[in-house]
Amino acid sequence: MDVVADRTVLAIDLGGTQIRAALITPDQVVHARRAVPTADEEGVTAVVGRICELAAAVRDEARREGLPEPTxxxxxAPGPLDPWRGVVVAPPNLAGWHDVPLARTVGDALELPTFLDRDTNVAVRAEWLFGAARGAGTAIYITVSTGIGGGFIIDGHPVLGPDGIAGEVGHIVADLDGPRCGCGRTGHIEAIASGTALAREASLLVDREPAGRLASLVTGDEEVDAELLARAADDGDASAADILAHAWTALGAVCASLVNILNPDVIVIGGSIAEHRPALFDAVRHQIDRLAFDVPASRVRVAPAExxxxxxxxxxxxxxxxxxxDPAFGVRTNMQGAQSL
Ligand SMILES: [Zn+2]
Structure with missing residues (x-):
């Protein structure tokens, strides 16, 4: 598959903490970048309104700079979502979002055809075409940050599945008796190795070892989060280091399973936690070599996202x-006439 990005696109990234938007020209240059807080506690209508305002602001700025109009x-957006109808179904990290017709609402507001996909499917496409998975036939992208997500390219084809759910790596079962996940089920890797899971374990450690290094780092209103846990581990807190090692081992076991199932050329790992923890990559490599079949294990590269x-x-x-x-995808309202002008 060789898809050329041949048009100027107004790109929007709806995240749990930030909404980002920019104009991207066919030469892949990102213009007029803007961001605002998501503030999903204000409700779906407010967030969707902010998305439309931000997109309009990017278009206005691009016009002032004399850049091409987006077509x-x-x-x-976070999954699960329906990429065909452009509907955000029920993401665990956006409070109150259920079956939100995001593509239609934004498309109507800006009078442009609009396409929606899961953030991790967008990321695997980007890393495959322009980043660390360039040239790979089969690539897996995994993000490790507040949550854990993923996307697959198999034999050169992006994989959606009949419901658009394929690639939800964060919800692979890694421990039958494991903790409860943000999705409501138990034992998923996201409940073991995500930022949210590490923050939960860090809070328990502070209670368990009030005289420990981690507890001593907690001052005033500081949040006991994955970053503080990592700082304590770096400072020699053995219990904090054990929690991280357990998380990375579990993540490595998940990757080893993926190696046996999909025989990937490369596993690209990104996200705010992965970016700052090189030990995660060592653990993943070690578990793949220990648990996966020899042939696919020796083929697969494990690479940081670029x-x-x-x-x-x-x-x-x-x-x-x-x-x-492809008429199966996207929302095209109010603009068919404009397109033919
Ligand atoms: Zn889950």
């Missing part, structure tokens, strides 16, 4: 290009 909108914050924006133009002429 479509691409939106990256595209950082822009990953969920620059994967959008190729997705728009691929789906532009």
């Amino acid at each position: 479509a909108i691409g939106i990256s 595209l950082k914050d822009d990953v969920s924006l620059i994967g959008l133009p190729p997705i728009v290009a691929e789906r532009w002429s």
